[in-house]
Amino acid sequence: MISTPTVLVVPFPAQGHVNPMMSLSHKLLDHGCNIIFVNSDFNHKRVVRSMDNNDGSSSPIKLVSIPDGLGPDHDRVHVGELCDSILRTMPSELEKLIEDLQLNEGIKVTCIVADVCMGWALEIARKVGIKGAFFWSAAASTFVLQYNAPKLIADGILDSDGFQISKKPLWLSSCIPGMDIRSSWWRNLFDPSAEKRMFKYVVRCMRDSNLTEWYLCNSIQELEPEAFSLAPKLLSPIGPLLTRATTKSSGQFWKEDVSCMSWLDQQPHCSVVYVAFGSHTLFDQRQFTELALGLELTNRPFLWVVRQDPNCANKMCLPLEFKGYRGKITGWAPQKKVLSHPAIACFVSHCGWNSIMEGLSNGVPLLCWPYFADQLFNKNYVCDALKVGMGFDSDEKGLVSRKEIKAKVDELLSNENTRSTSHKLMEKLKHNMEEGSTSSKNLSMFLTWLKG
Structure with a gap:
C-alpha cells in the first residue's frame, strides 16, 4: 500500500x-x-x-x-x-x-x-x-x-x-x-x-x-x-466539487474582490441580481451599454462582475446615463461565496458548467446568456430539462435589449415553480456532499x- x-x-x-x-x-x-x-x-x-x-x-x-x-x-x-x-x-x-x-x-x-x-x-x-x-x-x-x-x-x-x-x-x-x-x-x-x-x-x-x-x-x-x-x-x-468557505482559493487568474461580500451583507434577503460571464465572454459596446442600462432598469440591487483583464483589448465603457446607485461593479468576485449569500435572488450567467453547478448547489435560479462552446447546450439543459432557468431573446440585430433584460429578471423572480425546482435540486446536490x-x-x- x-x-x-x-x-x-x-x-x-x-x-x-x-x-x-x-x-x-x-x-x-x-x-x-x-x-x-x-x-x-x-x-x-x-x-x-x-x-x-x-x-x-x-x-x-x-x-x-x-x-x-x-x-x-x-x-x-x-x-x-x-x-x-x-x-x-x-x-x-x-x-x-x-x-x-x-x-x-x-x-x-x-x-x-x-x-x-x-x-x-x-x-x-x-x-x-x-x-x-x-x-x-x-x-x-x-x-x-x-x-x-x-x-x-x-x-x-x-x-x-x-x-x-x-x-x-x-x-x-x-x-x-x-x-x-x-x-x-x-x-x-x-x-x-x-x-x-x-x-x-x-x-x-x-x-x-x-x-x-x-x-x-x-x-x-x-x-x-x-x-x-x-x-x-x-x-x-x-x-458537486465545492471547496469549503474557509479554503483559500489558489486557482484564480484574477484577484478576488472580497469587499463585495460586505456590500451583500447590507442588501435585503433574496434581492440581488448577480451578473457574471466567466473568463472568456466578450461584449461589443452596444451590448455592454444595453446590459448596464437593463440592470439599472430592473430597479433591483445588482452585483456585476466586469472582468479587468490587462491582456484584453476589449475595453468597454459604461454609458453616461448609467448611475448605478443600486448596484456594485467588481473586477472578479469570490463566486462560490457570493452564490451562497442569502441576498442573492438570481444569477445572470454565461452558463459555464462550473457556474451552473455553483448556482444550483445554492438553489439560485439562472438567467442564461451563453457565449460559446458547451455553454449553448448547457443553457438548453438548464431551461428545458432541469427547468431552473430562462434564456434571453435577442432582436433582429442580435442584441439583447435593456427592456428584455428587465422583463426576464421580473419574470424569473416572480416564478415560484422555478424557485421551488431550484431548491429541490439544491437538496439533491447537497445530499451528494x-x-x-x-x-x-x-x-x-x-x-x-x-x-x-
Whole structure:
C-alpha cells in the first residue's frame, strides 16, 4: 500500500478547467494525498499574482508549471493555436517535470489526474510507469457526445473535421435536449479553422481513453441521469466539487474582490441580481451599454462582475446615463461565496458548467446568456430539462435589449415553480456532499484505487 500518494493534476489551461480541478485537488488533499498542480507558465504567473502573498507559498498544494509553447504576448483565446502548441510542447515538458521532481526534490509522483482535454498526459503516465485517471470538467452529456465522436464520424453523422453532415438535431437520448452540432462546443469558437483544429485535438485526446479505468466528473447522478445511463461503466460523478468557505482559493487568474461580500451583507434577503460571464465572454459596446442600462432598469440591487483583464483589448465603457446607485461593479468576485449569500435572488450567467453547478448547489435560479462552446447546450439543459432557468431573446440585430433584460429578471423572480425546482435540486446536490451518497462512494473507491 502507498500510504501517501502524490498526485500530479494537469488541467487544460483555461479558468473553467483550472477551477474544478483545483476543487478536486483540495478534496484529495483532505483525504491524505499530496498534490502537485501543473499550470502552464502563463497561467501559473496569473495564479500566483492573484494570491495574497504573490508567490504561491501559502498554498497547501504545490503549484508548478510547464511552458505551453506560446510567447508571453500571444493571444491564448485562440484555442486552435493553443491546442496545436500544447501538443508540440507540453508532453515532453511534463515528462521532464516528473523526472526533475524526483531527481531534484526527491518527489515520486504516483498518479496523474489529467483533464480529458489533456488526454495525452496519460501516455506520459504509462511511459514513466505510474497510474493515470481522467477528469471531465463539463456536463456528462457533453462528454458522451465527445466520447462518441469517432463513432459519429464512422456512422456518417459528422465529417472528419467535426462538421455535421445531417442538419437534423442529434438526440443522444429522449431526455437530453437535441444537439445541433453547429452549436456544439467545438463548433462555436467563431473561427472555422479553430473549430477544425480543436475537434482534431479532442479526438486525439480521446485516443487515450483506454489508458484508465477512471473518468471522474463534476456532476451528480440525479442531475443528469440519462447521460450517466449512456455511459454507466465509464463516468464516475463526484460532484458537486465545492471547496469549503474557509479554503483559500489558489486557482484564480484574477484577484478576488472580497469587499463585495460586505456590500451583500447590507442588501435585503433574496434581492440581488448577480451578473457574471466567466473568463472568456466578450461584449461589443452596444451590448455592454444595453446590459448596464437593463440592470439599472430592473430597479433591483445588482452585483456585476466586469472582468479587468490587462491582456484584453476589449475595453468597454459604461454609458453616461448609467448611475448605478443600486448596484456594485467588481473586477472578479469570490463566486462560490457570493452564490451562497442569502441576498442573492438570481444569477445572470454565461452558463459555464462550473457556474451552473455553483448556482444550483445554492438553489439560485439562472438567467442564461451563453457565449460559446458547451455553454449553448448547457443553457438548453438548464431551461428545458432541469427547468431552473430562462434564456434571453435577442432582436433582429442580435442584441439583447435593456427592456428584455428587465422583463426576464421580473419574470424569473416572480416564478415560484422555478424557485421551488431550484431548491429541490439544491437538496439533491447537497445530499451528494454527504457520506454515503453516490458521489461520496465514487470518491472513496477512487481513493482506494489511488492508494492501492
